[in-house]
Amino acid sequence: MTTDRADEILAAWDELARSARARHKPARMRSKFQLPGGALVLGSIVLALALAQPLLRPGSPLTPASPASSSPVGQSGSAGPTEAEPSTTPTGAGALETPKPYEATFGPVFAAAPASQQFVRVDDAVLSDDSLMLTITFVGGAGYTRAGFCSSDYAPWVGATGDELDVAVAVVPHPDQATGPPNVGCADIGHGYTYHLRLAAPFAGSTVNDLAGGTLWVREPTGLVTIGALPRGWELRLAEDVPGAQPPLWARVYAPAGKAIQAPNLGPGQLDLYQAFGAPTNIGGGSQRQDVFVNDAPAVLLHDPDLGEWLLQWVVAGDGVALVGNEADLTLDQFLDIARAIEPAT
Amino acid sequence: LVDVFRSVSFEQAATVSAETAFDRAFEAHWNDVFRFALAWTNDWGAAEDVVQETFVRLWRHRKVVDWSTEIRPWLIVAARRVATDRFRALRRRLRGASPLPSLTEDTVDRWIDTRRAMAHLSPLERTALILTAVEGYGSAEAGALLGTSPGAVRSAASRARAKLLVAQ
Numbered sequence: 479m480t481t482d483r484a485d486e487i488l489a490a491w492d493e494l495a496r497s498a499r500a501r502h503k504p505a506r507m508r509s510k511f512q513l514p515g516g517a518l519v520l521g522s523i524v525l526a527l528a529l530a531q532p533l534l535r536p537g538s539p540l541t542p543a544s545p546a547s548s549s550p551v552g553q554s555g556s557a558g559p560t561e562a563e564p565s566t567t568p569t570g571a572g573a574l575e576t577p578k579p580y581e582a583t584f585g586p587v588f589a590a591a592p593a594s595q596q597f598v599r600v601d602d603a604v605l606s607d608d609s610l611m612l613t614i615t616f617v618g619g620a621g622y623t624r625a626g627f628c629s630s631d632y633a634p635w636v637g638a639t640g641d642e643l644d645v646a647v648a649v650v651p652h653p654d655q656a657t658g659p660p661n662v663g664c665a666d667i668g669h670g671y672t673y674h675l676r677l678a679a680p681f682a683g684s685t686v687n688d689l690a691g692g693t694l695w696v697r698e699p700t701g702l703v704t705i706g707a708l709p710r711g712w713e714l715r716l717a718e719d720v721p722g723a724q725p726p727l728w729a730r731v732y733a734p735a736g737k738a739i740q741a742p743n744l745g746p747g748q749l750d751l752y753q754a755f756g757a758p759t760n761i762g763g764g765s766q767r768q769d770v771f772v773n774d775a776p777a778v779l780l781h782d783p784d785l786g787e788w789l790l791q792w793v794v795a796g797d798g799v800a801l802v803g804n805e806a807d808l809t810l811d812q813f814l815d816i817a818r819a820i821e822p823a824t
Numbered sequence: 825l826v827d828v829f830r831s832v833s834f835e836q837a838a839t840v841s842a843e844t845a846f847d848r849a850f851e852a853h854w855n856d857v858f859r860f861a862l863a864w865t866n867d868w869g870a871a872e873d874v875v876q877e878t879f880v881r882l883w884r885h886r887k888v889v890d891w892s893t894e895i896r897p898w899l900i901v902a903a904r905r906v907a908t909d910r911f912r913a914l915r916r917r918l919r920g921a922s923p924l925p926s927l928t929e930d931t932v933d934r935w936i937d938t939r940r941a942m943a944h945l946s947p948l949e950r951t952a953l954i955l956t957a958v959e960g961y962g963s964a965e966a967g968a969l970l971g972t973s974p975g976a977v978r979s980a981a982s983r984a985r986a987k988l989l990v991a992q
Contacts, residue, residue: 482989483988483989483990483991484985484988484989487938487941487942487988487991488953488954488957488958488988490934490937490938491862491938491942491954491958492958494931494934494935494938495855495858495859495862496855496859497931498855498858498859498862498868498871498872499854499855670880746971783946784946784947784948784949784980785908785948
């Protein structure tokens with residue numbers, strides 16, 4: 479039997495890929511009660527808390543009556559661990575310190591400025607129905623303990639700028655935090671945090687500026703372009719911001735009525751319309767480029783022959799616009815006709 | 825009041841069950857999803873990121889996923905969607921992730937050679953070839969996972985093999 483060059487490459491690929499191992503499972507995904515009988519785990523937590531009580535720093539969420547020493551942002555007395563994670567970190571002679579929780583409530587009083595100028599990017603922001611609670615999520619390091627040299631302390635902050643909100647998650651420096659042994663790094667483990675920020679007054683606007691960079695919308699932004707033509711039977715199925723996009727983007731997904739839509743950017747069967755505000759959309763796409771005009775405006779058309787995807791980007795009244803369609807649903811002419819029917823906000 | 829407690833207990837029981845199922849899926853299919861992601865991205869670090877995000881999605885959907893059916897197809901389709909998310913790729917670029925975060929020194933060179941050869945193929949060609957020639961999927965099964973027709977899979981795999989034969 480002869481082995482050709484392709485088989486050699488595939489065999490090498492197979493062997494290498496087989497050797498890959500999961501580096502970790504994010505902490506939020508670990509089962510809370512994996513041991514037989516959750517009471518055993520809960521019991522160990524209670525014991526750990528009892529041991530740790532004298533060592534809890536003022537401001538720990540477990541000491542609600544005290545001001546937060548590490549979080550000068552008005553952490554609420556209701557803050558407390560919401561995950562029964564049995565992780566405690568030894569400090570000193572066998573004592574235990576409970577990590578700060580991954581979910582907590584803060585406000586409504588916040589300091590005049592964030593706790594530091596080192597920010598973590600906020601992934602999502604959701605406003606409560608009464609507009610008085612902003613819930614933010616972000617990914618950070620392990621919950622802070624003084625002895626945990628891989629742990630991190632975060633303090634959320636909210637401030638108002640006109641009819642917009644500024645939000646920040648600041649990394650709180652701790653000079654007394656333990657340092658790791660030489661040549662020992664920290665595992666690249668992401669922990670999902672959820673912070674609920676009580677607002678002093680209902681927020682009536684839509685724009686939330688993350689001081690780490692980026693914009694999140696908690697309501698539909700104003701000044702959206704209109705789309706005047708769609709394939710027969712298609713309708714708006716989803717409208718949301720694009721987490722982490724730079725520049726900030728608002729996405730609308732159009733699809734046949736009744737078709738399940740979970741997110742933009744899922745391939746055939748839908749049209750995605752992205753809008754940036756005062757900037758080009760700057761979206762990457764297929765490798766085949768064509769320069770075209772849309773209503774006399776220069777536009778770039780990218781085609782991905784593998785996915786059958788069309789991506790058209792141009793500027794409408796100062797705002798970058800991107801339209802994504804698929805040749806499985808539309809001819810190029812039909813796709814361009816839809817683009818031509820996109821007009822500035824009225 | 826009794827009914828309220830009863831419903832909470834049932835809900836908690838269901839949650840524990842879903843979490844256990846998730847743990848099993850993670851242990852059983854991490855490498856399957858990684859291999860698919862590696863075939864699609866041809867980037868070791870990006871593939872690890874895709875797997876991570878895929879399992880985050882499974883975790884978020886753990887209460888609505890039908891655990892009575894095989895979960896691997898769900899994971900592969902989710903991984904494809906994550907891998908083709910252009911914003912995820914953009915975020916990754918902005919973050920400046922390390923290109924080879926978990927390879928040992930003695931495998932880095934082999935991977936670089938293999939990746940160079942595979943770089944001649946498009947994501948669809950690479951994945952079609954890996955799924956059919958290495959993972960043993962039929963073209964219909966592979967097509968379902970890739971969101972394309974069996975014919976397109978056969979054609980992509982054939983093109984891929986021809987390109988690899990002359991790859992340096």
